[in-house]
Amino acid sequence: MxxxxxxxxxxxxxxxxxxxxxxxxxxxxxxxxxxxxxxxxxxxxxxxxxxxxxxxxxxxxxxxxxxxxxxxxxxxxxxxxxxxxxxxxxxxxxxxxxxxxxxxxxxxxxxxxxxxxxxxxxxxxxxxxHNRHWDGCILQAMKFIRAGALGEVYRVVVHMGGYAPPRDWWRSLKSVSGGILFDWGVHLLEYTLQIANAGIVEVSGYAHQGYWAPKVAWKHDANEDEAMAVVRFDNGAWAILCMSELDRDHKRPWLEITGTEGSYAMEHDTYALTTTRDGERITRTGRNMPGDWQAYYRHIVQHLTKGAELTITAEWARRPIHIIDLACQSAEKGRALPAKYR
Ligand SMILES: NC(=O)c1ccc[n+]([C@@H]2O[C@H](COP(=O)([O-])OP(=O)(O)OC[C@H]3O[C@@H](n4cnc5c(N)ncnc54)[C@H](O)[C@@H]3O)[C@@H](O)[C@H]2O)c1
CATH class of the missing domain: 3.40.50.720 (NAD(P)-binding Rossmann-like Domain)
Structure with a gap:
């Protein structure tokens, strides 16, 4: 280049x-x-x-x-x-x-x-x-994961949702936004791909539509009420992303990471790491380290002016899109689809 x-x-x-x-x-x-x-x-x-x-x-x-x-x-x-x-x-x-x-x-x-x-x-x-690559919550989680606190990560479950009619803006139109998985879902999958650190093998998708659509003017072009992507990775791990507008339950953690040595609840501002010692459960809680969104453009300017390696490459950014694309197709076809890009 x-x-x-x-x-x-x-x-x-x-x-x-x-x-x-x-x-x-x-x-x-x-x-x-x-x-x-x-x-x-x-x-x-x-x-x-x-x-x-x-x-x-x-x-x-x-x-x-x-x-x-x-x-x-x-x-x-x-x-x-x-x-x-x-x-x-x-x-x-x-x-x-x-x-x-x-x-x-x-x-x-x-x-x-x-x-x-x-x-x-x-x-x-x-x-x-991908400014959220430098969110404090994922920087904190990756620090624990790299230090081995969770052992081998085999499951990541992410949910985000609420219960409210969609707003009257372009984000609610499927033809413009892409659907419910494409907005925050991309940030959440970008976290997940760092955590799982493995190749994508196949994706299953699920979607529910029709609850909110009759209640809005743009009913023929409304996003899904809820959609889910289930990803199988080549190291045996799996991830589940669920985005919902039908979710009345807000009690679960935002991101749950489960490994052979520990479980981790990642919230935007706080974390809870649970491990066991001599059969006893030990939960350590704390506030996440500060985020650093400015790192994104720092890296870009270093790349353009000094030839430093690009952190968020186009190929890296393709991975969450590929997962969501496969999930949308899978939801229609009713079966898992193999990944072209791992
Ligand atoms: N990374 C983040 O934290 C973050 C946060 C918010 C939004 N976003 C993303 O930013 C993008 C824009 O979202 P937004 O919230 O700013 O939306 P917005 O509706 O506030 O702004 C979009 C702007 O694009 C303009 N526009 C539309 N079509 C255009 C065209 N053909 N040529 C030139 N301008 C055109 C509109 O007039 C509008 O001013 C989306 O991709 C969204 O997902 C990212």
């Missing part, structure tokens, strides 16, 4: 949304590691006005094609709804720009393959904003 010369990296974002101010967040993070916020693209003029207030003098564009034609940005971060990540990333790569895509990288393995092919063809960097 061609390295950008050692000069500040000029950056642009596509998508400057108001929901979580993610465009502002990315540009601030990029600026904090020495990159130069240069351009913002959004189809919504009100969001371009917001960008101009946040970043006086910044270039603004109503379309990514216009930005790619007129702006001198070296790196573009795509922060738009999920269904357009692949096409926008490929357009940027074909225009000779390095690209970061917000999670989920895309909505199918085939889309990810096309993105990786475009990055290779154009000799440009492609990465995905």
């Amino acid at each position: 061609k390295k950008t010369a050692v000069k500040p990296v000029k950056v642009g974002v596509i998508g400057y949304g108001a929901s979580f101010n993610m465009g502002l967040h990315h540009l601030r993070e990029m600026k904090s590691v020495g990159m130069i916020p240069t351009a913002v693209c959004d189809i919504d003029p009100a969001r371009l006005e917001a960008a101009k207030k946040d970043w006086p003098g910044i270039e603004t564009y109503r379309s990514d094609k216009e930005m790619l034609k007129q702006s001198g940005v070296d790196l573009v971060t795509v922060i738009t709804p999920h269904n357009i990540h692949a096409e926008q990333a490929i357009r940027c790569l074909n225009a000779g720009r390095h690209v970061i895509v917000e999670k989920p990288m895309a909505l199918s393995t085939a889309q990810v393959d096309a993105m990786i092919a475009a990055a290779k063809k154009n000799k440009r960097m492609l990465s995905v904003y």
Whole structure:
């Protein structure tokens, strides 16, 4: 891959949304590691006005094609709804720009393959904003796992959910979001793949649909009420991810990790590690170490300017998408499907 010369990296974002101010967040993070916020693209003029207030003098564009034609940005971060990540990333790569895509990288393995092919063809960097790779909860869990506190991990169970009608926004539309597994599910699988540290053999998927759909206006395009992915790994371990909008029970731990030497309950802020000594159960609880989301762009700038190894590669980011893609197909077919990418 061609390295950008050692000069500040000029950056642009596509998508400057108001929901979580993610465009502002990315540009601030990029600026904090020495990159130069240069351009913002959004189809919504009100969001371009917001960008101009946040970043006086910044270039603004109503379309990514216009930005790619007129702006001198070296790196573009795509922060738009999920269904357009692949096409926008490929357009940027074909225009000779390095690209970061917000999670989920895309909505199918085939889309990810096309993105990786475009990055290779154009000799440009492609990465995905897996900021939660540096969440305190997973950093803490991995510290215990690497120290052997859990022995050999053979089961990871993750659930997230609630009981509420879906909100009226693009995240509730299956054709735009990809479905219930694609938003937080990608973060949770990215944790799980670190914990399991093994190749994916096959995936079974389950989905329930139709409880909330009749109650919403977009009923023909509603996400699943609940969906599940069960992953079999090549070291004999397995993982279960369950995302639900029908879940009235909030008492279970967020992530349960079970190993030959211990059990671990991982919550966002706290942990509980249970082991046994001389037949007696010992539970150690504590607060997770601090997270470090800034590590993501630190690594990117080191990669682009110093040739350091990329932490979140496109191939790594393909794995959660591949699992969810297989789970969605499996739910329709009613049988487990083998993984193409381990
Ligand atoms: N990593 C994280 O912690 C995290 C947190 C929140 C959101 N996200 C991700 O960020 C992405 C965006 O989510 P959001 O919450 O900011 O959504 P949002 O709806 O607030 O913002 C999306 C923006 O994209 C713009 N847009 C839509 N189509 C466009 C197009 N063709 N060209 C240019 N702009 C276009 C919209 O006008 C809007 O301003 C999603 O992938 C989401 O999953 C990640």
